[in-house]
Amino acid sequence: MSEEINKVEDPNKAVVPVKRTSSSSIMSTGWSAFKKIATVGAVYLIGYMNWSVAWLIGPVVLSVIRDQWKKEKEIKRNIAKASALSNEKDVILARIDELPAWVFFPDVDRAEWLNRIIKQLWPNVNQYARNLIKDVIEPKVNEALVAYKMYGFRFERLILGTIPPRIGGVKVYEKNTSRNEIIMDVDLFYAGDCDISFYLQGVKGGIKDFQIHGMLRVVMTPLITQVPLVGGVQLFFLNNPTIDFDLVGIADVLDMPGLGDMLRRIIVEQVAAMMVLPNKLPIVLSDSVDLISLKMPEPEGVLRIHVVEAKHLMKKDIGMLGKGKSDPYAVVNIGSQVFRTKAIDNTVNPKWDHWFEALISSQKGQIVEFELFDWDAAVLGVNQDDFLGRATIEVGPVVEKGELDTWLTLEQAKHGMVHIRLTWLSLSNNTECLKKTIKETQELRITDLSTALLAIYIDSAKNLPQARGKSKPDTYAVLSVGKNTQQTDVVMREDCPVWERGFTFLVPNPETDTLTLKIMDQKTGSCVGEMEYNLSTLLSKENLEIVKQPLTLHSSGPDSKIVIAMKLHLLKYPEIKLDSGGDLADPTSKLIRSDSTVSASSVVTLPPSTPNRKFENIRKQDSIRSAPSTMTLPEESSSDNQNSTEELIIQEKTSNFEANPSDNSLRRRQTTIDDAGEEGLGRIQLTIRYSVQRQKLIVIVHKIKNLPQKDPSNIPDPYVKIYLLPERAKESKRKTNVIKDNCDPVFDESFEYTLSPGELKTKQLEITVVTQKSIFSSGNNIMGQVIIDLGKSDFTQALTDWFDLYAEYSSIRD
Template sequence: MSVSKSTESIDMEKKSSEASIISIILSAVKKASVVGIIYFAGYMQWSVAWFIGPIVLFVLRDQWKKSSDNRRTIAKVAALSSEKDVVLARLNDLPAWIIKQVWPNVNHYVREIVRDSIQPVLKESLEKYKLHGFKFERIILGTVPFRIGGVKVYDKNIDRNEIVMDLDIFYAGDCDISFYLSGMKGGIRDFQLHGMLRVVMKPLITSIPLVGGLQVFFLNNPDIDFDLVGIADVLDMPGLSDILRRIVIETVASMMVLPNKFPIKLSDEVEAVELKAPEPEGVLRVHVVEARHLMKKDISVLGKGKSDPYAVLTVGAQEFKTKVIDNTVDPKWDFWCEFQILESNGQQLYIHLWDKDDTGDDENLGSLAFYETRGWFWVTLEQAKHGMVHLRLTWLTLSKNYEDLETVLYETQMLRASNLNTALLTIFLDSAKNLPQARMSTKPDPYAVLKVGNKTQQTNVLMRTIHPVWEQGFTFLVTNPENDSLFLSIMDHKTSTEIGQLIYKIKNICNKTNLEVSKEPFSLLKAGPDSKITWSMHLRILKKIADEPMLGDAPRVLARTDSNISTPSTADSQVSSQTGKEKEQLPSGDAKQIDSEDVQEIIEDSSVSVVSSVPPSYTLEGLLHRTPSVTSSAGEAGLGRIQMTLRYSVQRQRLIVVVHKVIIPDPYVKLYLLPERAKDSKRKTQVIKDNCNPIFDESFEYVLNQIELGTKQLEVTVGTQKQLFYSSSNILGQVIIDLGKLNLTQPYNVWFDLQPEIDHD
């Protein structure tokens, strides 16, 4: 061995010596070549430019080539990048300096709007709470302009005669606003506003400024917050400060939150009705059927009581509230309401459940945001440990055919709900002429009040005129156009006396072309012979889509089948092998029936989708992806087993956990996300009493992005309310599921073996 090593070292020394000799020879040749070139150039008497010129050309060529390669690389990266990455990369290039440059002009414009439009509304609203004399003294927005966090311009599903963009607006400036209220001076500091502002430029015209007008509005209520100074010691108390904040939010909503739009006319070529009386896209009818397994918030003598739940539904500035159901966690409301939808692309249905408290401090029972417009759903509440809401949504289109009214009236009667509507009336109140004077010395301060059914709306007050021009649009939902009428009263603001009146029967529109009245003058009652009102009206019938299911048509499907027992290792293969097998219906006593929406929510890949009908040819295994609900195995640790379905929705960024079944007396299941095991990640099923073979089928959701999902574990604890004689604990077993090791883009349904409880102490 030593001999071979010495031989190798000798060979390496020879090779290194040979390499050094070759390098010396090459170096000598290079130096001789340089000397020879210089000698040859001198011998030929060449100028120095022969050397400098090529060097300059080579340098320029290299720089041009690098620049060209960079352009191609950037273009390739941009083409392969996602739209989101491109937008985020350009956010820093937004022209903030432009906003800062025009901010003083914006300040002046906003000051006029606040004094002319917002101040009267605030004053009237505060007077309802016996707070009189509200008046702004100083309105200065400060030097810090609002910031645009992002811009989205729509190029699909829009009219070619409009430009639509969304702006993520955030304002947290150094404003200085002072006011008087009940003889005391107060102020607002640190005013903050954040919301998605939509700007619609329409119609597009051929002359400068190329856009006829703007419609500016928030899709949903923006987040508003501020601090009070001056009379803060009086108003910044629980209750009174909330009143002022709520009034400010409602005032902003009444002006700039859908269905309210703030129109800006830019060209005289455009009729005001096009900007100020837009027709909705449709009407969303919502049926809040019931809720189940809500949290218990009330405290009773014996411990935790139940709740007094009610629901608040909002779309933009529109809000409805259900009645309060006392002392229950499974309320049945059977509540109907209807929302006008002006922008289906962006508006959301928000549902917030509250526990009514006699002290006025209602407690949160959970909430959800909904994008769908059709179908029946069981939806899991967010910001709550547990609870679900049963909804039915119906999308109503706007028909110009008056003959559709008969069918619509029949359908609403079948629903047996007294507050449903069959038509939508859009009114554009243009102007009035030759109004009488309510006072001898001065002209009136007229405003118009419109009423259809039990809903009333009014125009702005115009000062000192007998020829007011309002140019305002209104929409009313109509119960029955055959019987309902539109009542118009023109009032004098100073004296509160009526100076004109008109009653118009809505069924008169049925004889008009396309059910439209275009800028027709009508004579006023209780006014002079020359007093007239000019308005335009559109009537639309609320027509249901043809394939929308009728009440009672909601399909039911079996949620259990008999087959072989599955194990965790074979669950996925058994699910796939079940496809195509013939279904076996169980006797009615053994089968648990659920709505098709329950099934869909278990397996939905993106957002909760519509399942209005399920053809009978659908296999149950294909819908539910559910393994057998009967097991005779006690599990690896002899503590039993639990059946669950896990799924991750990429689009909704949610982990969906469905607890199906355990086999123990009076059981419940509790969930935590690890490693934090935070209280807000706790979820708990209801307790099913006096049943050793219960089926929960309860769904829970966690808001997680895909990166977080890979770092989390799900702790599943099974407990019982029955105290077992051989154990001091009600906990029967646990399962710790490593979510990062599972492919949850497809439903993962399996029986898990329960293990002994982990001591967290």
């Protein structure tokens, strides 16, 4: 057989001759001819069947998009791989986008010596990583794919290649660390030449160019006096690492934007479940160390996240006249914890008012990421949601301030901002603060918020009953606190299973909540043992904990035990600081806010012809009725806020204040219950209260007395309108129901505004009484008005009083 020799140039070697047989050339020519015949045949078939040209254009467009997308990813992967193979000097000179951490941060040390060690160790690490992927990742991926109706996932070949991970820098913490541990952050980057193949539903696919990049924290603890001097190591990523790979083979058909992402997302989730905070990968180095010291969860606190609203988002939906609006929702990521708000239809200024609580296991380095999307219906199970922007904020500054209220500008978006409020809840074992925490949490009227945190370690079970056939059970433990349920892995064919697994639960109320634990047999689906533990019992224990000990299992054998350890942490709100005047300090005063500037033109001034109408908010008064009545504040309807109630004591008073024009001070004006006010326009009774924890201004319109009736045949139909000044924006408008034919209407309606303490001091309430019947003059239906300056008094305690109504000072806009 004839042969032809080609010369191939190797950049590191001389010209190398490569043999190519004529049979290979014939095969290549035949394949090329077949593709051309297939293309011509497809075009002929489309014309012959009189099909639309869209049948041809659609696949061509998708193919072009796919090729372009793959080229961009391939270029990125090649650059990353070149970086992993290059030495330190080459990396700097290449000016690659993702430079090592030591280039930017002076406290990060270079680690070229460590990279050389890893290169020598890589063959051994390679074997360990293969076993870990096969034993841990494969079952989890297979289980996750079941949700997408995809079965039979298994790895066939796992070769991680010859390119080892690269350390971009190492930072060792010397301050604010325990003497019993060493903490260091490692900038880990891996862009290997792996060769991985798998089967999914009988179809073979492959993965190549696998890449992972993230900040890996290494905690060496506890330090011991025997060799190896370190009892164990905890490995975990502070935040989700960046993971990417390329699908090959038949699976390459799925590698389209939105389709191939499904497999990537599942792999990221499984890595996060294994070693992204609050999950840690513990490694024991000494037999003298108890596993509970490495595997017992050790949270540092709870971060309460209030996703309030967003504004000026991009329009992604297509309307009749071009771009419509969006159906935005927010996704919050903290390590492996993911939360999502509901979607608000057809708006670019959504108001979510949604609360989340996240466990924080490390104040140093963790970030909160907010991602906004426009919801669109999925097509063939593929997510079609459009990206609206991203914003991030570090946990550390929130811990220092205690509370943070700010607008974040969205990145990777043309425009848009998101309004968030963060509260840091520290951990305490002082039971005296529990009642205060419960009270403050109940004020928020969000029923699923927590007051405590339970850390639990499931060590093992003993003497579980066997089935009738004397076969040992395949057991796993299921733990529940309220609506939160978690479970251990399955231990096969064992009546004394060992799990050694830690869990954390957020507890709404430890005085009433219960931990439920069941041991299940996977083969039969039956319960082989269970127990209930009242968390109130922990409140009487020393340090609110029980050390590892066996507890009796019910509905099981007489000697069946479960060995566990538990510790209860009580959540503690940050202290509310007071300024020199005794008012609430503004926690946002040090923030640069886009909406906090109040211009001189926004201050409300009254016309000089009405000097007696210049009045400010009333302070608490001493004269109250001896028998106060109770009033229930109704909650605005929301899918996120449960139908809970909050009782306030309404102190109905019969006195009033007015401003002294000469010295601009407040003086008491004697009134009676039948008083029609200073200008004879009647009086309105209001309750005003500000909830610091909820960041809510609550306004209750109770009733109006003695509205004027100039025409006995024309009784007014009054209602009340409320605006926040100085903007008087449409979003701040609130309105009561209309009461027909009544000069003394009773409303008892509650309204809420979401305001930070800093915003509260810059706002005024404009309360206007309006009638649907115009009785004063043509086109004017305003019966009276009152302006209340919210920055002049402390409304953290409910204030209820009567306010005189005055003639309008400016035109009211609907």
